[in-house]
Amino acid sequence: MRIAARVNGLAWSGEVEPRLLLSDFLRSEVGLTGTHVGCEHGVCGACTVQLDGEPVRACLMFAVQVDGREVTTVEGLAEAQPGEAITVEDLHPVQRALHEAHGLQCGFCTPGILMTAEAFLRDNPTPSREEIREAVSGHLCRCTGYHNIVEGVARAAELLAADGPAAHDDDDR
Amino acid sequence: MSRAGGTWVGARVPRNEDVRLLTGRAQFVEDVEPPGALHVAFARSDLPAGRLRGLDAASARTHPGVHAVFTAADLGPLLRPGAVLVPPPPLEGLVFHARTALPLVRDRIRHQGEALAMIVAESRYVAEDAAALVEADIEPLDPVVDLGRALGADAPRVHDDLPSNLAAHVRQTKGDYAAARARADLVLERRFSYDRGIGGAIENRAVVAEWDAGADRLRVWDTTQAPIPVRNVVAASLGLSEAQVRFIAPFVGGGFGPKIMFYAEEILIPWASMRLGRPVKWVEDRYENFFATTQERSQLHDAEIALTREGRILGVRDAFLHDSGAYDPYGLTVPINTQCTLLGPYRVPNYESEFRVAFTNKPIVTPVRGAGRQHGVFVMERLLDLAGRELGLDPVEIRRRNVLGPDELPHNHEIMYQDFTPLRYDSGNYERSLEEAARLVCYDETFPRGRERARADGCAIGVGLVNYVEGTGIGPYEGGRITVEPGGTVRLATGVGTQGQGHFTSFAQIVADAIGVTPADVRVVTGDTSEFHWGTGTFASRGAVVAGNAIHAAARSVREKILRHAAEALEVDPADLELAGGSARVRGAPDLSVDLGALAVSANPLRGAVEPGTEPGLEATSYFGPPYGTTANGTHAVVVAVDPETAMVEILRYLVVHDCGTVINPMIVEGQIHGGVAAGIGNAFYEELVFDEFGGMSNASFMDYLLPTATDVPPIETAHIETPSPLNPLGTKGVGEGGAIPVAAAFAQAVEDALAQIAPGLEILDIPLSPARLFALLRAQREGVVGGREADSSSRREPAAGVP
Numbered sequence: 002m003r004i005a006a007r008v009n010g011l012a013w014s015g016e017v018e019p020r021l022l023l024s025d026f027l028r029s030e031v032g033l034t035g036t037h038v039g040c041e042h043g044v045c046g047a048c049t050v051q052l053d054g055e056p057v058r059a060c061l062m063f064a065v066q067v068d069g070r071e072v073t074t075v076e077g078l079a080e081a082q083p084g085e086a087i088t089v090e091d092l093h094p095v096q097r098a099l100h101e102a103h104g105l106q107c108g109f110c111t112p113g114i115l116m117t118a119e120a121f122l123r124d125n126p127t128p129s130r131e132e133i134r135e136a137v138s139g140h141l142c143r144c145t146g147y148h149n150i151v152e153g154v155a156r157a158a159e160l161l162a163a164d165g166p167a168a169h170d171d172d173d174r
Numbered sequence: 175m176s177r178a179g180g181t182w183v184g185a186r187v188p189r190n191e192d193v194r195l196l197t198g199r200a201q202f203v204e205d206v207e208p209p210g211a212l213h214v215a216f217a218r219s220d221l222p223a224g225r226l227r228g229l230d231a232a233s234a235r236t237h238p239g240v241h242a243v244f245t246a247a248d249l250g251p252l253l254r255p256g257a258v259l260v261p262p263p264p265l266e267g268l269v270f271h272a273r274t275a276l277p278l279v280r281d282r283i284r285h286q287g288e289a290l291a292m293i294v295a296e297s298r299y300v301a302e303d304a305a306a307l308v309e310a311d312i313e314p315l316d317p318v319v320d321l322g323r324a325l326g327a328d329a330p331r332v333h334d335d336l337p338s339n340l341a342a343h344v345r346q347t348k349g350d351y352a353a354a355r356a357r358a359d360l361v362l363e364r365r366f367s368y369d370r371g372i373g374g375a376i377e378n379r380a381v382v383a384e385w386d387a388g389a390d391r392l393r394v395w396d397t398t399q400a401p402i403p404v405r406n407v408v409a410a411s412l413g414l415s416e417a418q419v420r421f422i423a424p425f426v427g428g429g430f431g432p433k434i435m436f437y438a439e440e441i442l443i444p445w446a447s448m449r450l451g452r453p454v455k456w457v458e459d460r461y462e463n464f465f466a467t468t469q470e471r472s473q474l475h476d477a478e479i480a481l482t483r484e485g486r487i488l489g490v491r492d493a494f495l496h497d498s499g500a501y502d503p504y505g506l507t508v509p510i511n512t513q514c515t516l517l518g519p520y521r522v523p524n525y526e527s528e529f530r531v532a533f534t535n536k537p538i539v540t541p542v543r544g545a546g547r548q549h550g551v552f553v554m555e556r557l558l559d560l561a562g563r564e565l566g567l568d569p570v571e572i573r574r575r576n577v578l579g580p581d582e583l584p585h586n587h588e589i590m591y592q593d594f595t596p597l598r599y600d601s602g603n604y605e606r607s608l609e610e611a612a613r614l615v616c617y618d619e620t621f622p623r624g625r626e627r628a629r630a631d632g633c634a635i636g637v638g639l640v641n642y643v644e645g646t647g648i649g650p651y652e653g654g655r656i657t658v659e660p661g662g663t664v665r666l667a668t669g670v671g672t673q674g675q676g677h678f679t680s681f682a683q684i685v686a687d688a689i690g691v692t693p694a695d696v697r698v699v700t701g702d703t704s705e706f707h708w709g710t711g712t713f714a715s716r717g718a719v720v721a722g723n724a725i726h727a728a729a730r731s732v733r734e735k736i737l738r739h740a741a742e743a744l745e746v747d748p749a750d751l752e753l754a755g756g757s758a759r760v761r762g763a764p765d766l767s768v769d770l771g772a773l774a775v776s777a778n779p780l781r782g783a784v785e786p787g788t789e790p791g792l793e794a795t796s797y798f799g800p801p802y803g804t805t806a807n808g809t810h811a812v813v814v815a816v817d818p819e820t821a822m823v824e825i826l827r828y829l830v831v832h833d834c835g836t837v838i839n840p841m842i843v844e845g846q847i848h849g850g851v852a853a854g855i856g857n858a859f860y861e862e863l864v865f866d867e868f869g870g871m872s873n874a875s876f877m878d879y880l881l882p883t884a885t886d887v888p889p890i891e892t893a894h895i896e897t898p899s900p901l902n903p904l905g906t907k908g909v910g911e912g913g914a915i916p917v918a919a920a921f922a923q924a925v926e927d928a929l930a931q932i933a934p935g936l937e938i939l940d941i942p943l944s945p946a947r948l949f950a951l952l953r954a955q956r957e958g959v960v961g962g963r964e965a966d967s968s969s970r971r972e973p974a975a976g977v978p
Contacts, residue, residue, distance in 0.1 A: 020299065034205035035198015037427070039376040040460040044876035047376055060693055075198035087197055089188075094197040103841045106849065107674025108195030109202065109377045109427025132347045134884040141876065143428050144674045146848030146913075147884040 004068040008033065009077030017064045018146065023057075024048045026064035027074060035075040035112050039141070046140035049113035050074045056117045075112035094160035095119045104153030106144030114140050118154045122161055130155060151155075182683040183904070186841040187693050191425075192680040196688065200425040203380040203395045208453035211382070214443060215325035215456075216303035217291040217308035218465065222535040222869035223282040223317035223330070223403045230309040231291055237307060239300035242450060242554055244292045244442075246280040252445060257407060259436055260505035262342065263594040269343040273333050273533065274503045277438035283312065284332055285501035285537050286871060287465020289438065289932055291303055293453060294446055298934055317535035317869030321472050321497045324532035332500055334534035341502045342531035346513060346589040349524035351480075354489035357482035362561045366475040367940045368499070368549045368918070371861040372467075373541045373542045374853070374881050375673075377427020378458035379437065383444035386734025387451060387586045392419045394444050394822045397426050399434040400711030401701045402669050411441050412448065416707070419444075423701030429673035430853070431542040434713045435504065439466075464874035469863065470508060470542035473549045479557040480524075485565050485572045489524030492516060492553060496531045496546075499538040506531065508539060508546035510592045511645070516550030516916075517587050518596070519604035519641050519807055519974040520576045525589065535869050541713065543853055545915045547644060552941060555640040555919035559926070560937060569923055570612050577604040577641065584900075592714075595802040599895050602807045604641065604834055610830040610893060611639055611809035621813070629931060634818055635826065639811040642916035646806050646834075646908025647719025647899075651799035652709045654725035656685060656732045656794035660778075662771030664689065666728075669709025670721045671701030675910065676842040680718060681725050683838055684904070688729030689736060689770070690753030708797070715806070715908025718838055723902040724798035731794030739773045739792070745876035804899040806907040808832030810851075811907035816928040821949035823859065823925060832912055833895040843909050844892045850913015852887045858918035860886065918942075 005014035008031050017026060027036045027050065039045035041060045048059040051073040078093040089100060095118050098104070105111040114137055121128070121136040128136065133154045134147070144152060194200040199774065211349040217234075219226075231243040246253055252900045279288050291308045295301035316330040323329055332339055355361055382395040390413060398404050398421070405421035412419075417940030426433065439456055447454040458466060475494040481487055496509040509529045517525065562572035578585055580603050587597040615621060621637055628635045631890045654668040666685055672678065682696035709721075733753065741748040745765055751758050759767030774792045813827040830847050837843050860880040864872040873879045898905025922938035929936050933955040940947065 018299070024299075028205075029207070034202075037377070038204070039378070039427075040876045042460065042875055042877065045376055075196075079197050087193055087199070089193060092193065092196060094720070100192040100196060103189070103845050105192060105195055105674075106676070106845055107375075107377070107428045108191070108200055108425065109375075109674075111195055112198050115196065124225065127959075138883045138885045141374075141376055141881050141883065143376055143430065143843075143853065143881065144849045145845060146850070146852030146890060147887050148848040148890050149845060151884065151889075 002065050004065055006067045006069065007071045009073055019063065019065055021064045022060055023062040023064050023067060024059035027059060027072070033074050033076050034130035037109050037112055039110065044141065045110065046114045046117065047110045049116045051116050051120060054120065070145060072150045075115055076117060093159040094120070095122065098157035098160050102149045102153035104114050104145065104149040110140055110142045114150060118157060122158055125160060126158060128158060175337055182686040182693055183836070183838050185839065185860060186685065187679055187683055187839055189676050189679040190682055190694060195425065202377060202425050202427055203382055203397045204457050206382045206395045207455060208384045211453040211455045212294045212296065212450065213298040213301050213455050213473045214446065215293050215298060215305040216289045216291065216462070217305040218287045218289050218462065219279065219283045219310070219312065220286065221283060221314055222286040223315040224312040225315060226279050226281050226283060226290065226310060227313055228311040229290060234293055234304040234307040237300070237304040239296040240293060240304045242294045243304065244446065245290065246276060246278040249277060252277055252411060252441065254508060255440065256436060258505060259503050260507050262506040263590050263592065265344055265346065265590055267345060269340070270506065271336055271341050273341070273501050275438065275501050277442055285465065285535055287462065287537065292393065292446065292734060294450065307616050310616055318533065319865050319867065319869045321495055321532060321534060322474055324534050325530060330429060339533040341533050342499050342506055343528070344506065344509070345528035347526045348588040349489065351489040351491050351524040351526035354524040355480045358488050359483035360561060360564055361478055361480045363478035364557065364560065364939055366556060368473045368552060369942060370469055370471050370472040370473055370863045371428040371857055372464065372863065372879065373432040375428030375430055375433065378460060378463045379433065379439070380445040380457040382453065382455045383447040384453040385444070385447040385451065392444055392448065394419065395422045395424060396440055397433055398423050398440070399429045399671050399673060399713055401671050402703055402707055402709050403711060404436055407436055408441050408444055412445060420704045423671035426671060426673040429712060431470070431545060431713070432540065433673065435468050436542045460876065461874055464871060465537050467537045468540040470539050473512065474674045475553050477553045477557060479561055481561055481565070483565060485562065485567045485575045487520060487522050487576050488524055490554070490557070491526045492518070494529045496529055497534050497536065497539060498531045499534060499536045501538050503538065504540035504741035507592045507674055508541055511546035512550040514550070514589060514591050514597045514645065515547035515643065516554045517791050518551060518554050519578055519602070519643050521578055532973060538863065543850065544911050547911065548854070548857065548915045548918060551642045551916050552919045555916065556922060556939065557627045559923050570608065570617055570647065573608055573641060577608055579605055581777060585926045591645055591803065593803050593959070595921065599643065599805040600899050600901050602805060603895060603897050604807055607831050607833060607895055610639060610895065611811045611829060614829055614831070614893060615639065615811040615813065634816045634928040634932055635813060636924045636930065637811065637813050638920040638922070638924030638927065639809065640916045640919040640923060641807070641809050642912065643805050643807045644715065644908065644912045645803045646715035646917055647800060647906070648714050648716055648803035649709060649720070649799045651796040652721040652724045653704060653706065653795060654721060655727045655795040656793065658732065658736070658770050658774045660771055660775045662769060664691055665699070666696055666725060667699045667705040668721050668725060668913065669706045670712045670717050670949055673712065675717055675846070676839065677717060680838040680842055681722065683714055684722060684726050685729045687725070688733045691756050695756060696870055715910035719804060719902060719908050720798055720800065722838065722906055723904050724796050726904050727796035727798055728794045731796060732792055735777070735792050735794065736770060736773055739777050740768050743768045743773065743776065750963050798902065800901050804835065804907045805902045806832070806834045806909060806912055808912055810916045812920045812924045814924040814928055816925055818929065818932050818952065821945045821952055823948070828888050829891045830913065831895065832895045832909065833897050834909035834912070835897060835899045837894055838898060838906065840894060843889060846909050847892050847913040848890045850911060851890050851917060852882055854914040854917025855887055856882045857914065858921040858941055859943055862944065
């Protein structure tokens, strides 16, 4: 089937098999391997991306379902272009906050958590620790014990607030 | 970031590796896809025990897009049992029957998920389609499912050529337990069980191989914790020299033990690439991971403790059964860890411990974070709790009376540890750890008052406080090479792989201190055999100890070279120089300086003559091998609330006091502890692999096998005690597993404490303690079953660790 979608702001169009999972589409057709696959049954959350700004599990969707829609992956968060050197200064506030809080270890589940957290903080810019725990509870992480992920998301809320409410709305991501 | 005084070791340095990981640019094995790559899926056995009478792959072979289907018959000389990776230590009276698997099943299926056929196709989708077309004619055999019955005379046999399912028998003793028992005021005897779980790395395993016939070289990307040993095995098996084979373990998405194993796929994928002349890629899926990746934890213990009426330990006796699964490629590491770690930080003058290892028709058991240590800790801590109850001593008091004092260290426990050396504790302050945890949790005064108030309000809350030791940083050795490049960049290569432990940062901190740069200036490469090809791997909490000290030694050597070259360049005495800010400068005259890049250029002259014996460049390679493992220790305290109606347990507070010697990076160390505790909470309360009576796994998915989530794991408080190890120059001890080891023991004590009035005399002897199991225990208690022994699993009532 032929689909046309926008991925991280860039147009993509081409033929895909109807059964091709969105996760496999992003990784092998678009070449964005930052979206990781941990369980392929929608539990671990590692493959979470945003579809029109809302988090979805890329392993539970088919590529054909994103026809005409906008997909954002972890590669779309930071400012730098693919191929360019990237530094801490280039990171999106949610990425920077996880870095500062040591909210990642092996980093395999991290892209999915970032995509959930970014959307969550748009909806709830001043969350409590309990709300953060609830928000990331759809993600399995075996390394961190979640402690520093929760601290990282709380830190992200502070960084986003300091940057001003207008700086990170949908159009400016 | 800068740091006053120039000491990076000990600082909370944010990690060098994070930017790549946070932006999706870090390369994991699944991200590697050489042009023209073919994809593999395996057809695996759904039955745990059977005889393979025939395999019809004809329709799979002719399926469009399939390039090849390989079965055992195609493997030629590769069809031989895998290596025994860790031979058992030389113990007196040892019985050990090594049985390892063939790469693909030839005739006998011994566990669910054993691979029958390998399908190579244009895409993974097509390979899976074709795998479903492979028809296996399997005669089912009676499986060995129940560990308690595995050694019975009537049990079916996993390996026909052995007289029974006994894989190993080990007995180690210290002192004279029988005599100690005879003079004891109290002898307390219990049966304990600890059931099976998974490692649970979020990244499954993956192997990508690319045979380059033109260059006569093989390149393999592999999610392994041990790239160098795996490379060596693969080279030997494929008839290649080690130098022809490059293994790369890039970013690995969690290890936790199972990725230290050598797996058949690690040889089959490279073999297929050589045979087909195409790159070949295999990525394990989550369902496969539940069978094809190793697991841990089933043990049954019959243990007793003998004490004086003052609560002093006279001796401990333990006999346990350990489930090895269908094969035993990893030797006896796990049960020996159990046997040794049981002694904990305590004075145990007499010890009699024997274990039997049984083959069962279950997936293979090899180390998973903790690697058998948590079982030993659970048994010992539970014995102390229950003995204390009999003697009228609270859990902290009975531990106070038995922990080894600082003046009793180093301490030799006389039995042999997994590293083939006597079990010796090099250093630590066990009293301080215990007292610090008791103080922080307000054990003696504030907490009991709060508990009473809560009870008056109908809330069941309780505290648990337990100790552990962890033998870490074992040999044999690791190495590191440091090179200062002409641009001033510092490059560090080491053989250990990294699975999230922060090696790119903590190793860089060690180098930064030695040669006056910042950690961000140090480019670290791990797990690539073309960069460093001596070493054994990342396991047994040894990276920061063994590789860390090798890197420290290499950094000292490079420092000497820098000083020598700088002294020549500046025409001063080396003693007058200091290294800072990426340059060598004269103390008190910072304008007289030369930067490291310039020295690297002059240390590698392109023309002219050099002194005899000159080594080029600012480079050094060093190795470190400890005389024996260093012992870390700690105390965990947990406060829980239990709902007596639903048996749900809520963790109100979790506190870890730990001592891993010199802390290189407290942020990373705390992260290791947090993750360990979360894994321990999973082990203690949520995670259990459930097998039906036919040996089939009933919960092989993340929907049914419950890994803890952010709402299950509480915030974790940590406190560091630093007793440097005398066994290495940095003074480091390992910390990767300590967080996971004592959690079940702490949990059990806290739940019993919470229910002390509602269910007096309740004893938690089986782990995992799921809400369902705790509910059953409470109901049994109400119905007056003595000791509250559970009633939900018939296997647990079988004779346990005794004679078969």
